[in-house]
Amino acid sequence: MVQTTPVDTEDNRKLFMRAFMLWIQKVFLLPNSTATIVPNALTTIFDLETTSKRNWALHVQDFLIQELKKVKQTNSAAIHGCVYALMIIYFHETQFGENSKEPEARKPWIAYWKGDTLKKRLKQERTHEAGLIKTGEMMAKKKALKRKNPTTRVPPSKRNSDSEFESYQPSQDLEATESDLAVDAEQEHDSEAEKEADDGAHDEPPPQREKEQVEE
Numbered sequence: 001m002v003q004t005t006p007v008d009t010e011d012n013r014k015l016f017m018r019a020f021m022l023w024i025q026k027v028f029l030l031p032n033s034t035a036t037i038v039p040n041a042l043t044t045i046f047d048l049e050t051t052s053k054r055n056w057a058l059h060v061q062d063f064l065i066q067e068l069k070k071v072k073q074t075n076s077a078a079i080h081g082c083v084y085a086l087m088i089i090y091f092h093e094t095q096f097g098e099n100s101k102e103p104e105a106r107k108p109w110i111a112y113w114k115g116d117t118l119k120k121r122l123k124q125e126r127t128h129e130a131g132l133i134k135t136g137e138m139m140a141k142k143k144a145l146k147r148k149n150p151t152t153r154v155p156p157s158k159r160n161s162d163s164e165f166e167s168y169q170p171s172q173d174l175e176a177t178e179s180d181l182a183v184d185a186e187q188e189h190d191s192e193a194e195k196e197a198d199d200g201a202h203d204e205p206p207p208q209r210e211k212e213q214v215e216e
Contacts, residue, residue: 018045029056030063032080038063060085088113091121 007013025041032038040063044054064081071079079086088109096105104112113121125131 014048017048017051021045021051028084029060029082030080031082033078038080040066091118095121 007016021044022037022041025044026037030038030041040059044051044059060082064085067080070076091113092105092109096102126134128134
């Protein structure tokens, strides 16, 4: 639509501006994984008089934050929005830090990260073990290996099946132990009774009257 829109009249020029704004937001500023245009982009095409005054950086940032929140909530691997902006932020923060006073750090970030500087950093991220691209590639390989060789797990239904509980019976050893304890307790009671009887017999005094009769 952008390539075939004539711009010979004021209405056509406005139509071209609206089409171009939708296109640039769809492919670069506010991209997503579907063929539709996000609602955030539609709000920018109605008032063309404020196009040059609009805070486009904030517009991109708001959409990125919105999409990153969705990624955090859904654990999705896809990030919608201007990933190029995220890349520039990451490169600049790791290169200069937050409080750097170097002249290069004070430039507009997009002006610094271009040409050979950007190519060099991308190469480092792709080849260095701790690089962002290298790390992402390694994680993707690990996920692919897990898909090919999934870990065999026992289904929960088979771990504790109903048949196991229905077929459970107390062991003979347990029953024998309980009976032995009962016998031991009974024997201990009898022995204590005999001991008390023996102690009582030793405490009784000898019969004196019978002894006197024997002496007479």
